[in-house]
Amino acid sequence: MAQAAAVTTTHDHGHDGGHDHAVPYTSTGISMWKVGFWVFLGSETLFFGTLISAYMVYKHESVVGPYSSELLDIPITSISTFVLLMSSLAMVLALDALQHQTRKKAVIYTLLTAGLGCVFLGFQAFEFTHFFHEGLTLQKNLFGSTFFVLTGFHGAHVSIGVMWLLILAVDIMRGRTGPKESLRLEIAGLYWHFVDIVWIAIFTLIYLIK
C-alpha cells in the first residue's frame, strides 16, 4: 500500500555518471516512507502517552465499582500479550520471506500475523464483554472511562493493522507486491510492531502494576 511518492529526477552526482532512468534522490539514503513513518510513530507515542497518563492519574480514584483489582485478569491477558508478541515475530518472518523471494511463505506469514492479531482482538472482545457483564461501562466510573478508551484506541489500531495486512497479503499473492516492493510490507511491519510495543506499555502499567 505504501507506494514511493517521492519526486524523482535524474541527477549527476559527479562520481557515478548519469542514470538512464529516474532514481529517487535522498539526502540520507533512507526511503521517504521510512523517514515519514518513523516521524508519524514518534507523534503516536505522544497520543498513547497522554491516554496512558489519564489512566494513571485516575487510577484508584473511581468513586463506585467495579474496580480494576476485581476485574483485571492477569493470566488471560498474559496469554493475549504472548499472542501479540508472537504476531510481531510472524511479521518479521513475513518480511524476511518476501525479501528472499519466497512469495508463498511471505503470504502465509502475513496471514499468520493478521490471524494472531485477530486472536488478540478476540481476547479483547472477550475481556470487554466480561467486564460489561460485571457492570463496567464507559459511563460507570473513572476506571471504565479510562480503561475502555485507552484499550479501545489500541484495539482500533490493531484492527486497522489487520485490514492493512490482509490487503497486503492479497497484493503479495497477486504478485503486485514482490521483493522489489518489500518496503510496503516493511512499513506495515513498523506499524504492527508499534502497536505491539504500545501494548507492552499498557500491559505493564495497567495490568501488572496495581
Next chain:
Amino acid sequence: MHNHDNDDMPVHSGEVEHASVRTYVIVGIILTAITGVEVAIFYIDAMQGILIPVLMVLSVVKFVTVVQFFMHLRYDNKVLSRVFFGPLMLAILVVVAMILLFKWLPKFAW
C-alpha cells in the same frame, strides 16, 4: 583537496544489514521468557516490594528489544532513531509529569 561537503549525506542506499531468521526467533523466545518472568513475579509475594521497578525495567527491555530488532532501528540510519526516541522521551515526560502533579504533589501540605 578532499571535498567533505557530502560527508553526512550518503547518496546510495546501500545494502542495509539484516538480522537473520535465527536472530528473530531467538528474540521472540527472549520476549516470551521475559513476559513469563513478569507474570511470575506478579504472583510471588516476596517480590511485591520491588514489583514496580522490576516490571518497569523488564518492560523497557522488551520495548527496546522490539524496536531495535524487529523494527530494525539497530541496523538503520541514526536519523530514524532520533525522530522516534525524541518524541518518545517527551511522551514519557508527559506521563511522569501528570503522575507527579496529581499523585505526588498533593501529598505536600500547602
Next chain:
Amino acid sequence: MATIAAHVPSTSHPGAKKKKSLVWDLMTTVDHKKIGIMYGVTALFFMLVGGLEATLIRIQLSKPENTFLSAETYNSLFTMHGTTMVFMVGMPIAVALFNYIVPLQIGARDVAFPRLNALSYWIFLIGALFMNSSWFFGAAPNGGWFGYANLTEKLYTPGLNTDFWALGLQALGAASIMGAVNFITTIINMRCPGMKLMRMPLFTWMAFITSFLIATALPVFAVALFMITFDRWWGTNFFQTMAGGDPMVWQHIFWMFGHPEVYILILPAFGIVSEIIPTFSRKPLFGYAVMVYSASLIGLIGWGVWAHHMFATGMGPIADAFFTISTMIIAIPTGVKIFNWMATMFGGSIRFTTAMLFAVGMVIEFTIGGVSGVMHATSPHDLQQTDTYFVVAHFHYVLIGGLIFSIFGSLYYWFPKFTGKMMNETIGKAQFWIFVIGFNLTFMPQHWIGLLGMPRRTFTYSAELNLGGLNMMSTVGVLFQAVSVLLLIANIIYSLKRGAAAGPNPWGAATLEWATESPPVEHNFNRLPHVHTREPLWLEAAEIEDAARGTPDPYIHMPPSSYWPLLTAFGVVLTVALFMTGIWWAPLVGMTWITIGAINWAYEPTH
C-alpha cells in the same frame, strides 16, 4: 491566482499537457507552490473574519456597560476570534510559507509527500468552513479558545457549540500533524547536494523545529478533544466531578499542548525575520549557529513551561516555583535572538524597504511583548495579572507584534517570488506606519487597563472602574488597523495588475529560492544545485543560477495531480461531523469513506 495559472508550463513531459480549468487544476494540484498560495489566501481570508470578530468585541468594550452585544454573542465572538486567529490564521499562514519556500530553500522540487500535502490543505479548508458554519446554526463555540472543562460538559453547555469546536479542531489537528510529518521528511531527506543541516536557511530551520513541535503537541490536544467529546456524547467521566473527574486534568493536558502551540506560532516569525534582516542589511545573519541552537532550546524548554498558564489554580508552591523558573529560563534563548538580529544590522548596509520596516518593527514590538511575558513568569505577579487585560496586552504584542508584523513583512518580501511582480512600496510604507499607530493604540493602553483591574473574557465592565477613556482609545486603534489591512489588500490587487516586473532576485538576497524564476517553473530548478555555503547567491552565484535556470535535466518527473486528497478530506470532516448526530456508528460511515479514498490513493499510479 491568475498569475500562477498563467505560469503553469508544459515543460515536464515531452508532448504538451492539456490546459486545465483553473478550478480543476487547484482542486487536484499537488504542487507545493499552488498549495502554499491556497493556504495563504485562505488564511488571509480568515484573518479578515477574525479581525471582524475583534472589531465587534472592541466596539462592545469601547464604553462601560455597553449594550451593543449580548453576553452570549460576546462569548462566541471572543471564543471564535481566538480559535480563528490561532488555528485558521496563525498556523496555516506559517504552513503556507513552509509549503512555498522550504522546498525552494533546500533545492528540492516539491515536498516528500505531495498528495498528503494537498490532503492537509483540504482538511483545513473544509474543517474551517465546518467550524464557521456553526454561526449559521446559532451554535458558534462559546467556551473560550481553550475550552475549559467542565464548563464545556453537556450539562453546562448543552448546545452544539462545543462540539463544533472540539470536532472541528480534531480534524484541523490531524491535518497539521500530517503536514508536520511531511515537512520533517522533506527537510531530512530532500536537501540538495551540499545542503548540510547547518547550511540551511534559518527559515527552513524554524520550519523544521516548528514541525517537530506540531508533531508532538497536537496529538496531546487530540486526546483532550477526544476526552471532552466522549464525555459529551458517550457519557465518559474524564471531567465529571461527581464521578471523581478533575477539571485540572483538562487544564494540564490542554496547556501541555497550548504552550508548545504558541511557539509553533512564533518560531516561523523568527525565521521570516532572520531572512529579511540579513537581506536588507547586506550582511549574513549574526551568530547562525547560536540562532539554530537557541531555537531548538526554545522548542525543547517550551515543553516544560505549560503550567504558567495555571498559576491561579492552586497547584501549590512547588509547582508554581518550578514553572516560574522554567518560564524565566526560556526567556534567555529568546532574548539571544533579539541581540543577534540587532548585531546583524550593526555595520550593515541597510535598506528600509517595507519588508525591512515590518521586520525591524517586529523585533521592537515582540520585545515589548516579551517584557510583559517575563512579568507573567513570576507567579506572585501573575496572580495580579492573570485573567486581566494585562495578559491580553502581552499576547497581542507577541502575536500581532511578533507574528503578524512578520507575516506582513514576508508578504512584501516574497510577493515578487510568488507573482513576478513587485508590491508598491509607497502604499506599503503607508500601510506599515498606519498599522504601527493602530496596533500600539489598541494594545498599549491594555497594560494599564489590565493592571487597574479590568477582567478579560467578560462582555462589559462597570463605569466605576473609570476605564472608559482607555478602552475607547483601544477601540479607536482598531480603525487604523482596519485601514491598514484594507490598504494591504489594495496593494496586493494593484500589484498583481500593475506591479513592476520582478526578476529572479529583486532584493539581491542570498538563499536558493531567489535563484529560480519569479514565479518558479513547476519543477523549481532546471538542475538541482550543489551548494557549498550558507549564502549561495552571494558566494557562488554563477554556478547556482546556472543550475537553477540553465540547461534542464533531460528527464524531470513531477508527481501527477490527483483528486483523492480532496475526496478523502471530505471523508475526514464528515467523520467528525457525524459525531454530532449522536448515533454511535455514524462516524463509521465517514471512516469508510476515508478508507475507500485511502485505498484508491494507494493504488493510484504516481509515474
